[in-house]
Amino acid sequence: MGQTFGDLLRCCCCNSCTPASRWRLKSLIRNTTPLTPTPLRLAFLSLTASPTLAACGPGERSVSFVNQCVQQVWIGVTGGAGDACGAKNSCPTGQACNTNNNTCYYTLGTPAAGGYGLAAKTGTAEFCVPAQTGATQWSGNVFGRTGCDASGNNCQTGECGGSPCPPGQGGNPPVTQAEFTLQTTASDFYDVEIINGFNLPMEMKPTGGAPYKSVPDNPYTCGNPGGVTPLNDTLTGCTWTFDTTVGGTDYASYLRMVAPADPQTACTADSDCSGGALCGLVQQGASLSRMCGSEIGWWSGDQVCGVDPTFGAPFNCGQAVPAANGAFGTVANLFGCVLDKTGKPAAQSCYTDGASDTCCGCPNWPYPTDDGKTCQAINSAWTTSVQPWVSFLKNACPTAYSYPYDDKTSTFTCQSQAATNAVDYTITYCPG
Template identity: 30%
Template structure:
């Protein structure tokens, strides 16, 4: 009887204590303006303690994620409350809740997205920074203390709002660029959206528009099947994750160096920024794209190529579909 009572009390206390914390996300705003992060749990994942808040320039805030959490994090910009209705809205990254908390709403494109699946296949955390839905601000994810051959910094250090091609650019009230659309959003064509007859890796290929993003930010997702060079993994439970809006290279190197097992952004492999990209034209005789249409970057990911290739195949078969579903 006593054993049964103790077991019942243990189960009750366990249920009251809430979900087990798997990892911590630390969000830092290095922009010269306020950013309002949005956080969305995917279907079937427990909600986080917050779905949105304000981050002043230089401010950081940590959010704990439960075990096996899956979802996305992004930054909203140019936000304000309407004086008449009190409704809160943002010019980019809007989640449609009418409040600072997103209340489960997803990000309206174009928005830079950080995507996570914690404690996924093979006991790994999977993460990426995606420009598939366009870009609204630079963002980098840096694991701290993580383990694994492809456990390293990823994201986009470049503010693409200025050099964004005219047909993809979103401008604010003053005419300045505030976001950069994906080709899918701009044109809605199946070949740009990887839909319909173009819904497989064989039929959906990088376009000039997606290469604009890839050339500037080689480690970030540029289109739906950009898995091999854009999905990163850390052994589950070994890392916390720093998510920085508008990071500088010096701050990134400092963040990376504090996690000794993570590769430096200066080590061989895919760079965070492609410094060799020309700004002269698209490379096909057109001058409408500020970045050259260059060849695809190396696949090495700071790992021996057989391991990187195996990781890419595993990602495609087991993990990438979940990330593509997150972006739908």
């Protein structure tokens, strides 16, 4: 029997899910029907902004947001799952009940300062995460929603079906996500993730709250994934600039996400478009096609194959993977690091000691890993069919999670000196 949506959120948001679980969770989130958005050109500008912090109470953790983009951004939240809820059992403080499945999910609740809609260039907000008696204080992910109406709905990216996202439901990918689990007496885990594509540059970083626990020098300890500043001499900052040339060919029309123009016009290149429109990929239901429109983000090969497992060139999602390279079945499964078996079990990570060449991965990125370990094996089919598209993402942001087993260069931890973890965080849209 497969895992439910709540089960997947519970394990994945606590940093304990398998790649199969992560892939299925993202598939559930992305396989909702998007609306057809109105055109809006996505632009980024880095400006200096600092949140006006409220005073969070004892034991609470501050999570602040800063919008440095040239457009308004609405905060999206996908909370991890907790206990069952219903008429006779309400959710604990800091969680809300989704009555569709009677499950509690972490929420950020009402901001202590600001609101969910962040004004262009200067918008800020702060949330006070309630103290908890259990091991986990908060778990889930946050993202940015763009091109929304005045109420923060009907968005071009991060859309939730024309309404506020209910507890536990994420917005339609592609969206950039900051994923984090805040723990009461242990290290927090956090990352910036673009496995399923990109809609906004994002950075997550600790911003005080308490002195950090003393640890050996490690860029993945209390660092800032998604930030533009290098973490050391070899772990560079993110340019958030996407080079669409893969293998010597420009695939911009397949990688660019656009809001289609009105009237809709099919295209194969920018030269087919007029009025400043660009050629890119558009999702309509379960199908993908190239149309002229305004740029609103970038697709990943993993997300394209998740929407349409039969999508052809250049991703070749339905292409067979040789049995000698593992029981993946198709390239779509190879993107997700899952096997072509009942329940889509996880493939072996190529970072695992004793891994064979039927594992999933593995790129020896030109960046340090969190523990110094490099690939223990390499799957040639993955290197040929998947790595070029993963590199498209990773080159734009070396500290971002770019494929399901990218933990070694993407997972960050932080803990305060005191027995109770009290580190606060700031998430910035369009950092710089």
